[in-house]
Amino acid sequence: MTMVRESGPGTPDEGLLGEAPVAQAISPDEASAIAAEVRELISEGREQLALERLRALHPADIGLILAGLPGASREAILRVMSPETVAWVLRQLNPLDAGRVGARLGVNALSFALNQVHPQQALALLLRLPRRSARVLAGRLDAPLPEAEILEHPPDTAGALMVADYPTVASDDTAAAARASIAELWEDRRKYTHVFVLGAQGRPVGQIAMVDLALAEDETPVAGISEPIVAAVTVETEAQECARLRRHYNLTQLPVVDDRGHLIGVILAEALLSALVEQDTRQMLRVATVAGETADGPLALSVRTRLPWLTVNLATTFLAAATIGLFESTLAQAVVLAAFLPVVAGQGGIGGTQTLTLIVRAIALGELVGITARRLLVREAILGVLHGVWLGLLVAAVAILWKQNLGLGLVLGLAMLGNMIIAGSIGAAVPLFLRRIGVDPAVASAVVVTTFTDVFGFLLFLGIARAAISLIV
C-alpha cells in the first residue's frame, strides 16, 4: 500500500508514533481481544509490551482501548506513553470519541500532553473535549492559547462546534490564492471540504468545493468555480439546528458569521456529525431519561440523572394507586379482578410508547413539515381501534377460558379496546402538544403518556367491572 507522509501544519504528525503508518480497521471483537491482552500485559508490569501492541493499531482503536481500561491500568500505560502520542491519538479521534477518551484520561495526563504540542494543535485538541474540561485545561497550559476565547461558547451551540482556522479567498482573486490559503491551515486540511469566498466587506459570498479547486487552473478566477452558500449560522445557533441543516441540505460544512455577517469560524463535517449522532442517540436516551450518562461513567452522575425521574414516576404510580383505591369495594367483591389489573394498563403503556416514539423521532428528523397534527392523531386513533379490537378479543378469550368467567372476559375486552384508542391518541397528542408549548417532547412524553394509559386503563377496567359486577361474581 502506498504510504507517503508529509510533515507541516496541515497534516497529522504520525512520525511521533515512530514509523507506524495509519493502521487498518479492525472489528470490535478484535479490539476487545487486544484490550484484554493489553490489560493482561499491564497487570504483569509489562507496560512497554502493551504499548507496542497498541502502536500497531489505528488511533481510533487506541483511543477506544485506552478509554475502556480500568483506571489503574490506564495510568500505568500513560506513564510510558509519550505525551505527543497521547495528543496525536486524541486529534485523530472524532469529537465524540475524543471527548469520551479525554474525560477518562484525566486533567494531568492531558495537560502534560498539551504542553508538548504546538499551541494551534493544542487548541484543535481542546475543541474536541467537553467545554468545561477544555477551559480547565487551557488554564493549565504553559503557553497562552491563540484564540482561546473560542472555548467560552456554551456547549451545544455553533460557537462550541466551530474552529477558527479555515481557508478563504477574495471573490476577485484566483484559484492560486485559494490554494495558498489551504496550505496555511493548522488543522488537518483533509477535514475541509470548501474554501470560503469573501466579498469586498469580508462577508462570505460563496464557497469553492475542493473538487472544483482540484480541477481549476491556477489563474482561474474565483468567480468561475464558486457556488452559493445554502446556510450560515451564528455562534448562538443551537447544535441541534446545525445538525438539522447539515442533514436536510446535505451540507458538509457550515460557515459561522457574526452580527455584521462577517465570517468568524466554520463547523467541520466531523463536528456536525458528532452533533448529529449526539442528537439522534440522545433522543433515545431522553425518552428513557438517561441523557448525559455513559454506560461506565461516574455513579454520582447516573444517580443525579435518573433519580429525579424515578421520583417523578413514583408520583404518577401513586396516581394510579389512588385510581385503583377508588374501586376497593369492587375489588373486595371480586378479588379475581386484581390479577388482571396489569393487563389493560400495561398494553396501553406499550401501545402509547410505540406511537410516541414514532412521533418524537419524526419531530427530531423534521419529517412532519406540512403534515397536520389532526392527520397524525386520526391515524393513531384508527390504529388504536384496530389494535384494540384484536387485543380485546384475545384478552377476552383467554380470560374466559382461564377463569371460566364470561363477564370478566367482556369487561376486559371492552376496557382493552378503550385503552388502546386512548393510548394511540394520547401517544400522538402529547409529543405534538409538548413541542407546541416549547418543551422537548423526548424528555417528558413517556412519563405523561404512561400516566394517562395507567390511570385510564384502571378507570376503564374497574369502572366497567363495577357497572357489570353482577356478570362477574
Next chain:
Amino acid sequence: MTMVRESGPGTPDEGLLGEAPVAQAISPDEASAIAAEVRELISEGREQLALERLRALHPADIGLILAGLPGASREAILRVMSPETVAWVLRQLNPLDAGRVGARLGVNALSFALNQVHPQQALALLLRLPRRSARVLAGRLDAPLPEAEILEHPPDTAGALMVADYPTVASDDTAAAARASIAELWEDRRKYTHVFVLGAQGRPVGQIAMVDLALAEDETPVAGISEPIVAAVTVETEAQECARLRRHYNLTQLPVVDDRGHLIGVILAEALLSALVEQDTRQMLRVATVAGETADGPLALSVRTRLPWLTVNLATTFLAAATIGLFESTLAQAVVLAAFLPVVAGQGGIGGTQTLTLIVRAIALGELVGITARRLLVREAILGVLHGVWLGLLVAAVAILWKQNLGLGLVLGLAMLGNMIIAGSIGAAVPLFLRRIGVDPAVASAVVVTTFTDVFGFLLFLGIARAAISLIV
C-alpha cells in the same frame, strides 16, 4: 452572491428549474407555512402559482413539502411539474429523504420522470430509493439502465449503498490523470472526497484526498499525494458495519471490493450518513418495536409492525396476572394491597428501561470495547441499591401517611428496594446476554426486562405481604 453554473455530467442540472439558483435554507416553521400556502393554492385550482412558490425553494424543502402534501394535492401539482424538475429535486435530496419522498410520489410519477433524464442520472436517482421500488421502476424504463445489476443487492448491505461511478488513477500515473478521472463522473462530483489509487492488479492501494489533489501540480506523481485506505468492505457487508466504520475511523467514503480485492464501487458520505442516521434512530424505534414505520406511512405496515409485539407483550402481562393470581387469598385478606400493585412493578420497569437504554446505546455506538460485562452489571446493581433505598423510604413514608398502615409501608419499602436491584441487574444483563447469543438487543430487551420487573415486582410485594400479613390487616 456569486453563482456560476456549469453544465455537464458532473454537476446538477439546475437549468431545468428555469433560472432558479440553489436557494437559501429556511426553518421548518417557514417550510410548514409555505406548505400550507401551497396546499391552499392547489385546493383553489391554482397549481401553477403553487409551483412558482415551490420553485423559489431549495430542492430539500421542495421534496419535504411534496412528501407532506395530501395525496390528491400532490398529484395535482405533479401534473404541472416537469419530469425533469421532479428528477432534479430527488437527486438533490439526501438518500433518506429521497427514499421517503420517492415512496410518496408513486411509481407513475417517478417512471415518467426517470424516462426524461440520462440513464446514468436515472441510475443515480434509483440508488436513492428503497431497493424494491427501484427494481420495479428500473423495469419500467424505456432505455435499459447501465449497471442495473447494482440494484439487485439486498437492502442494508454495502452493495445497496454503493455507486458504481467513481474516480480512479493508476498508482504510477500523475495528478493530471486523477483530475481527468473526476471530469468523467456522472454523479455530482462534489459528492466525492477521494480519488482511488489502483495498483498493477486493479486493486485499490491508496486514495488521494481532493484537497491534496487541489494542491498538486499536474505532473506530481500519484505516489506523492496518496494516503493509505483504512477500511474496505464487500457488497455483503452490513450497512450497520459500514456506518460503524465511518463513525469510528472518521471516514468520508468507503471503497467496496470483490472477492479478489478489485474495486467495484464506493459508498459516498451521504449514503454512509443516511445509513448512520437510520441505524441510530432505528435503534430507538426498535426499543419501541416500531422500526420500519414512518409517522404518516401506510396503516397496514403499522399494524403489521406493532401488532405482533403488542401480542407478545400481552402474553407477558398474562404472566404478571398469573403471578398476582397466586396471591388471591392474601389480596382477599387485605384488598388495600391491590391499589399498590402498580407501584413496585412500575418503578422497576422504569429503572430497568433506563439501564437497558444506556447499554443498548453503548453497544450500538461500539463503546463497550474492553469494558467487562461484570463491571457494567455491578455498576447497575449498585445504582439499583442506591435508587431502591431512596424510593423504598419514600414509598414507605407515603403509604404510612396515606393509609395509616405501618406494615404496608414496610412491605412496600422492602419490595421496592428488592425490585430496583433486580431492575438494574436485569436491565444490564439482558441486552449483554442477547448480544452474546446474536440477537439484536434493541428489539427484544424491553419486553424481556419489563416482564422480569413486573413478575418480580408482584412476587416480592405480595410474597412479603403474605409473610407479614399480620402487620397489615
